[in-house]
Amino acid sequence: MQVSVLELVQAFGRSYRTIDVRTAAIKREASRVNALTVVRVSREEPEVIARKHKQLEQESLRVETEHFRVFLKALEFAKWQDFCSDASKGLLQLDGQPIDLGSLLNLTCLIRERTIRGEVESFCAPLRQVAPGWRRL
16 A cells, blocks of 8 residues: 555644654755755644754754754744745755755655555655664654
8 A cells, every 4th residue: 555745644734733854964065965854744843843853962962063964943834835845846944054955856746655564664755765773752
């Protein structure tokens, strides 16, 4: 069974409150380029997710150097269409900084497939798989 992000948002979108974005970006000339981005939707309020981001930074130290930075952002789910529109142009706007995704990404077309055991795997863009060790709260 396959389910797209669009179908999930249509079915459950009213219950979502936050777009939780975690991006590792590398500086290239005057811009930043995506190394790894994880996007989650949450039923928790943006303020709650932002507090979890602060807690994560306190536990793991804030990661920011001249050439590398980790962005943690909690966006209101009401901005979902704008977020998808930016991603479809290959761009994220985080903390006022444009981040080049490296390719155009249609988030609503991502597919989730049910495995034989009935478990549901993560949505992954064809760009790269999500690293299994990515820190979770």
